[in-house]
Amino acid sequence: MSVAPQILKAMENSSAIRKAFEAGIKLKKEFGNDNVYDFSLGNPDLEPPIEVKNVIKKIAASDEIGTHGYMPNAGYNFARAAMSKKVSEEQGVFVEEKNIIMSCGAAGGLNAVFKAILSQGDEIIVPSPFFAEYIHYCTNHGGKLIPAATNEDFSLNIDTIKNALSSKTAAVLINSPNNPTGKIYSKEDIQLLANTLEEHTKKTGRKPYIIADEPYRAIVYENKTVAPLFPVYDASIVVSSFAKNLSLPGERIGYIAVNPVFKEIDELCAAIIFANRILGYVNAPAFFQRVIAETWNAPVDFSSYLLRRNALTKVLDKANIHYAEPEGAFYLFCKVPKGKNGSTDENDFCNQLEKYRILAVPGTGFGKKGWFRLAYCVSEKTITNSTDAFIAAVKAW
Ligand SMILES: Cc1ncc(COP(=O)(O)O)c(C=O)c1O
Incomplete structure (x- = not known):
């Protein structure tokens, strides 16, 4: 065996975010970036502050020995x-x-x-x-x-x-x-x-x-x-x-x-x-x-995350999805709505969302069954454009 069995097992058990990420690449290729609602990754989409970029340039240009x-x-x-x-x-x-x-x-x-x-x-x-x-x-x-x-x-x-x-x-x-x-x-x-x-x-x-x-x-x-x-x-x-x-x-x-x-x-x-x-x-x-x-103390305006939190909660309200309103960070943790067959399985529901080109991460990976996570470090347009997809996915669930 070329790979340790415990690593194979750990990889298998922690594949949810990777799976959503890979599904995203495939869907975006097929339908175009604007038509996929990718809420899977916590990758901040704000650019680093200008102060950071300026210092990067200054240090890159330095000839100081030993830098x-x-x-x-x-x-x-x-x-x-x-x-x-x-x-x-x-x-x-x-x-x-x-x-x-x-x-x-x-x-x-x-x-x-x-x-x-x-x-x-x-x-x-x-x-x-x-x-x-x-x-x-x-x-x-x-x-x-x-x-x-x-x-x-x-x-x-x-x-x-x-x-x-x-x-x-x-x-x-x-x-x-x-x-x-x-x-x-x-x-x-x-x-x-x-x-x-x-x-x-x-x-x-x-x-x-x-x-x-x-x-x-x-x-x-x-x-x-x-x-x-x-x-x-x-x-x-x-x-x-x-x-x-x-x-x-x-x-x-x-x-x-x-x-x-x-x-x-x-x-x-x-x-x-x-x-x-x-x-x-x-x-x-x-x-x-x-x-x-x-x-370290460069000013950053986080108000766009608040705007996006509010935009996404509006979408979820319309789709009748219950969530915990975040007080910080940029994640929304949502309850899987009860399906027609009574299911609240988070993996099945994330697969259902994927059919509507919405990418979410099942709560299992975070130690919570019956829930799923949406990361809203994505454009406000992506959020508002996802409304009909969320509504349709829940209706057909
Ligand atoms: C709760 C939490 N801790 C730690 C990390 C890792 O952060 P870093 O990229 O600084 O290693 C993350 C990254 O998403 C996180 O969400």
């Missing part, structure tokens, strides 16, 4: 200093640059953190639904992802998290604004989660981390904000990137920040830096560390 060389595995000090400013502002506590590690996107950051903290058989609890890749990021490092159902409105359910806790729990992983629901977890719920983990620590002697995966932190609607984690729980880590807010997903630039009051912070940071190295990332891309060090 493209290796650097310490944690990243350039000036990039870490810029992130220290960003994270300190967001968290409301001062986070020194030595507690920041530059990473290859949030995905690379999560893998480095998991590598650093997981022992074989350890568990990471995640409120469900969740970003499907988390399963693989955990198993990559000998861990297991344990989903804990959220409430009906997708807010944190502290009881399900409590029930999932055990002596194997290495961390609780939260993602807010959430992919796929767009939910922002409230300040009160984050505090409750912290209290619950403190109680668990007293009982078991093992303190789980809280890891906040925050690539969508800046994309929020109607003055909503994302509550800081560092002031409420010491064993906490923030992982983030510039993939979504600065529309740079292909450039693989992100960072990890560790709570300055965590007692074993130096050991943890050293382990994450080492993991970043031995996973083969070595260091985050040099060029884009330079870029974001200068542009």
